[in-house]
Amino acid sequence: MRGLWVALRGHVIVICALLGCLASAAPGNAQSSRPITLIVPFAAGGPTDTLARILSDRIAAELHATVVVENVAGASGSIAGARVARAAPDGTTITIGHWGTHVLNGAIFKLPYDVIADFEPVAMIAMGTQLIVGRKSLEANSLKEMIAWLKANPGKATAGTAGAGTGAHVAGVFFKDKTGTDFQFVPYRGAGPAMIDLVAGQIDIMFDQASNSLPHVKSGAIKAFAVTSPTRLASAPDVPTVDEAGLPGLYISYWHGIWAPKNTPKEIVTRLNAAIVAVLAEPAVKQRFAELGQEIPLPAQQTPAALAAFQKAETEKWWPIVKAADIKSE
Known part of the structure; x- marks a missing residue:
């Protein structure tokens, strides 16, 4: 019996060793x-x-x-x-x-x-880049009209952000400074929840990542006024750049x-x-x-x-x- 156990134990050791080699050879073994x-x-x-x-x-x-x-x-x-x-x-x-x-x-x-x-x-x-977008019912159809509407309603409009200090917030601050407009920031726990409220018309505008806004722009649920880059997006060729829309130089790469x-x-x-x-x-x-x-x-x-x-x-x-x-x- 002792001899049989020694022989079996030897086989077990060999099998375990082989399995170990296979595991270490597997692609991405540190994560597998x-x-x-x-x-x-x-x-x-x-x-x-x-x-x-x-x-x-x-x-x-x-x-x-x-x-x-x-x-x-x-x-x-x-x-x-x-x-x-x-x-x-x-x-x-x-x-x-x-x-x-x-x-x-x-x-x-x-x-x-x-x-x-x-x-x-x-x-x-x-x-990526940002889009300047607004609720579907906003009384503006271009960036110039949007700026004029904001100036006519100082402090009344609301801009959704993914929180204080996020790209949407920083872009909005620069937009205010560049246009002389004033509006309120509404922080959310992310761009997703903010977009839900924009689509629902609960807030007025957003300075949002194109990846978040484009599906809603294409479906007609929101309006797009400009893209914050010197060139138009291939996936949204009808949306003008900030330069073309009358606000040159407001470039933000996301x-x-x-x-x-x-x-x-x-x-x-x-x-x-x-x-x-x-x-x-x-x-x-x-x-x-x-x-x-x-x-x-x-x-x-x-x-x-x-x-x-x-x-x-x-x-x-x-x-x-x-x-x-x-x-x-x-």
């Missing part, structure tokens, strides 16, 4: 045994959430892992930022963010983390990226980046992003180093502007 949580810093249904959900299943397939999208809304994305900054740097927690969460928040809020130093850039995923917690090992970041780059190259993803007014960056711009450099440049550009305008959290 544990799910990845993709933190979205805003409410479900908003533009950032939409992009995250387009990518999540495809990233999961590339990594042979489960990717769970979790919405952690509040404080213009800074609640989610703090959670990810404190998360274990093992590749199981990542976040999607943008110009607001990973640039503006650092200039506006007193954060328990650093928007640059406490994260590892993984990949730039999209370059780019998105993926980050991991600081000190996430380079090999994990590299594996995550490779999966994301592969997904962004898929024709179906390109088409879906285009429909939302999002341009996918060139491959050279999708690297962790490129995202780090771009985020730094955006910080150096926008922080002085935000602070000079005295934009603070409400």
